[in-house]
Amino acid sequence: FQVNQFWIELGYFITLSSLGFLALKASKPRTARSFKPKYIDLFFTSVSASTVSSMSTVEMEVFSNTQLVFLTVLMFVGGEVFTSMLGLHLMRARIINRRTNNILNSEPNSQSLPQSDSNTDHIELRMITDHNFTEEKSNTKQEEEGNLKLKSIKILAYLVSCYLLVVHVTVSSLISIYLSLIPSAKRVLKTKGLKIETFSIFTTVSTFSNCGFIPTNENMVVLKKNSGLLLILIPQILMGNTLYPVCLRLSIWFMEKFTKRSEFRYMLKNSRKLGYGHLLSGKHCFYLANTALGFIVLQLAIFCVLHWNADAIGGLNAYQKLVGSLFQVVNSRHAGESVVDLSSISPAILVLFVVMMYLPPYTSYLPISEEDDIGPHKKEKNTIKKRNIWELLLFSQLTYLVIFVILICITERNHMKRDPLNFSVLNVVIEVISAYGNVGFSSGYSCKRQIHPDSQCKDAWYGFVGKWSDVGKFLLIVVMFFGRLKKFSTRGGKFWSLA
Amino acid sequence: FQVNQFWIELGYFITLSSLGFLALKASKPRTARSFKPKYIDLFFTSVSASTVSSMSTVEMEVFSNTQLVFLTVLMFVGGEVFTSMLGLHLMRARIINRRTNNILNSEPNSQSLPQSDSNTDHIELRMITDHNFTEEKSNTKQEEEGNLKLKSIKILAYLVSCYLLVVHVTVSSLISIYLSLIPSAKRVLKTKGLKIETFSIFTTVSTFSNCGFIPTNENMVVLKKNSGLLLILIPQILMGNTLYPVCLRLSIWFMEKFTKRSEFRYMLKNSRKLGYGHLLSGKHCFYLANTALGFIVLQLAIFCVLHWNADAIGGLNAYQKLVGSLFQVVNSRHAGESVVDLSSISPAILVLFVVMMYLPPYTSYLPISEEDDIGPHKKEKNTIKKRNIWELLLFSQLTYLVIFVILICITERNHMKRDPLNFSVLNVVIEVISAYGNVGFSSGYSCKRQIHPDSQCKDAWYGFVGKWSDVGKFLLIVVMFFGRLKKFSTRGGKFWSLA
Numbered sequence A, B: 001f002q003v004n005q006f007w008i009e010l011g012y013f014i015t016l017s018s019l020g021f022l023a024l025k026a027s028k029p030r031t032a033r034s035f036k037p038k039y040i041d042l043f044f045t046s047v048s049a050s051t052v053s054s055m056s057t058v059e060m061e062v063f064s065n066t067q068l069v070f071l072t073v074l075m076f077v078g079g080e081v082f083t084s085m086l087g088l089h090l091m092r093a094r095i096i097n098r099r100t101n102n103i104l105n106s107e108p109n110s111q112s113l114p115q116s117d118s119n120t121d122h123i124e125l126r127m128i129t130d131h132n133f134t135e136e137k138s139n140t141k142q143e144e145e146g147n148l149k150l151k152s153i154k155i156l157a158y159l160v161s162c163y164l165l166v167v168h169v170t171v172s173s174l175i176s177i178y179l180s181l182i183p184s185a186k187r188v189l190k191t192k193g194l195k196i197e198t199f200s201i202f203t204t205v206s207t208f209s210n211c212g213f214i215p216t217n218e219n220m221v222v223l224k225k226n227s228g229l230l231l232i233l234i235p236q237i238l239m240g241n242t243l244y245p246v247c248l249r250l251s252i253w254f255m256e257k258f259t260k261r262s263e264f265r266y267m268l269k270n271s272r273k274l275g276y277g278h279l280l281s282g283k284h285c286f287y288l289a290n291t292a293l294g295f296i297v298l299q300l301a302i303f304c305v306l307h308w309n310a311d312a313i314g315g316l317n318a319y320q321k322l323v324g325s326l327f328q329v330v331n332s333r334h335a336g337e338s339v340v341d342l343s344s345i346s347p348a349i350l351v352l353f354v355v356m357m358y359l360p361p362y363t364s365y366l367p368i369s370e371e372d373d374i375g376p377h378k379k380e381k382n383t384i385k386k387r388n389i390w391e392l393l394l395f396s397q398l399t400y401l402v403i404f405v406i407l408i409c410i411t412e413r414n415h416m417k418r419d420p421l422n423f424s425v426l427n428v429v430i431e432v433i434s435a436y437g438n439v440g441f442s443s444g445y446s447c448k449r450q451i452h453p454d455s456q457c458k459d460a461w462y463g464f465v466g467k468w469s470d471v472g473k474f475l476l477i478v479v480m481f482f483g484r485l486k487k488f489s490t491r492g493g494k495f496w497s498l499a
Ligand SMILES: [K+]
Pocket: A052, A053, A054, A210, A211, A212, A334, A335, A336, A438, A439, A440
């Protein structure tokens, strides 16, 4: 079932990316006369949008309004909350299907049961009869619970849809209002020839799905003084990613208080039984929220200490600096929008960002015992015995990332020799981990950093990966898919002993 | 007990390092007139020798013959095989001590047992009586086994001493013979003013303990054409580190065939019960050997493909290249001797070396089930329930390493800004992981790589850390201790869920 699920999701994202690629190819870019992106770059952008990574090999202002709309759709249907909602519907369909089959097969089943047991001795037979008896007694109870579960899944799917709808409508209205009220922000869009509606909806979808594309070349750098806008986006980033389970549980709790329906009570009490990975127990939510906020505070403290007087956030007043820094550190998990040029940030922070980008959204310090609700761990223990050829061969995720880094060091080896400051291993690692974490941070490429200056070189506003060879770009596409589906490979490397 | 053991070993290494420091301080360096190392550099060297790391902040030819002898002693008593032998003697003393106490306390013990059980009901009492009965019957058997175990530990300790002695005597004689027979090697030592005996013994001890210091400034680079010498050292590196358990088991097997003593049979059958961490089961040895050889082949293949025609191993014929490459890749786990300048190696290989340096010696692909002999895992499961405040707070080893890298990026931030090619994050990571793995590889520092050339700059033959600030050096000293005692921190980070 796990493997099956993996292929379904992989197929979904590949289909999405291919459709996105075709749509981008069919429509004309804004710069149709002067510059046309290569096919690999269009595919890269499509993959980047549908896996919500926001890695880029093309400047964003190349894309026309139509193409931005296509990207918005890709980001929306590629986002984790949306796909998880699809998963809920799928799960419900499956359960209903299984039930119909069970009812159809129930008579032959009950006949075959005694037959297969006919060679057991008396004591065992008695135990089975006893067991059957209690089973019959609890059968109606079980059926009741089954119905409740099915209803709960249905209602949960609707609740998630409402959550999506409410957040998107609210935030895009807020952004629209902000943009029409604040002249400085309005002016930016005007000079770039962007429509307010397109910008609001694109930004809202991109931020909630934690994709991180912004229709401007400079991402949020050009709007870094608009602290109000940043403050609208920060909670939305958290609501769509690291704190989604907390918000979801709060919504359910609120609905339970409001409607008193038993389905909501069932959801709160049996958070794991429903099989919806984003519905966590209360305790787990508590630790998750603390961990996420702890990481933000830690990053903010180090970032402010090392950069308060640095050029990276120059030209801002204290309030703007604080909001900008907060925005930047919130974005390292995992939206990837940016108000500073990452290449001007000190290496200490970059290493910290690499760690934050690597950590999956629901990383949490979880000192609760096994009897408490930590479903996945239990599952792991049960399945440890039935070994699967895949499990034996799988490495840990970190190993795969190192392999990708080594491969890219090999494909870009000539660049690395000639241009060691731009093509440093740290920058490659940032790019790979950023793609794996579906973040979108990039050190970029700067002609100033070339050791042997090249007169042809022109600075551009796309990511570092834009300067790589096609094979390197292709490898990063693979890393983005791998990162988007990382939940399926958490069990790799189990048979390696590092003792 | 675990914690206790940790403090004992930490105390041992700190005492060793301090004594080494005092000895180095009291004796005169060879370059006493022109250059005297700073105190922190002497302490650094002493720690580096006693933790068998071979990180350096001073050129080796600074040290006089007397100081080289001190370093030899430090490396010998700091090596893992020697300390594990001490551990065996300590364990034996403890068991004897506990037995004596048991015999003294045996009467009060047997009286207190029934008293504490007096409140149990009849059925339980009967079971306990039964249990006692079988216990009495098997008591003599147990005692017999205890005696056998005690004898086995004693014999094992002697066997390890013999192993040490035989390897050291054989290899240092081989090196002496090689040096006196081959004129090119002899000439090198003569020009450097090194005695053949000092060089042979120093190199043997350093290689077997996997320390990696060589009395020459250039480490083995200056002897890279002496393939014979490299071929003598390669098996010794493996015998003292990654393949030590395999060699130990083979020796025991050989002794069992030869003497037919029951203690050897006991050792072979109860490898885990003895409590000697380096005595592994046959299957485990098999997988360990395969993994270690697999890593060597993998590294060798990539190294040769990327460097066959490169400058790094220039000026050698095909045979010398092959032996040199093999020597280099064997040294990444964890001896750290070197026939090439690491800064001239391609980044892909450097990243691979970082992984190899990180992996502990007994890393192995181990697809054997839990019922088979993999002691540490079992232990972990049993102790998972008794939580310890330390365990709750401990991070994983990788997290600590990242913290150290970030701290060093902060202490060296001015260097990193001014001199980004030498002070790259990759070079810092190599230095930290090399210290943690007790390897001793270093990218070094090169005046040629400075972006803003400094006329005062002089190239030197010590490691990159030699150019760091004193705080940075101190941090690396901490990393070396942490790395030497890494076996005590394998259980950290257990309460972090990355799901
Ligand atoms: K993103």
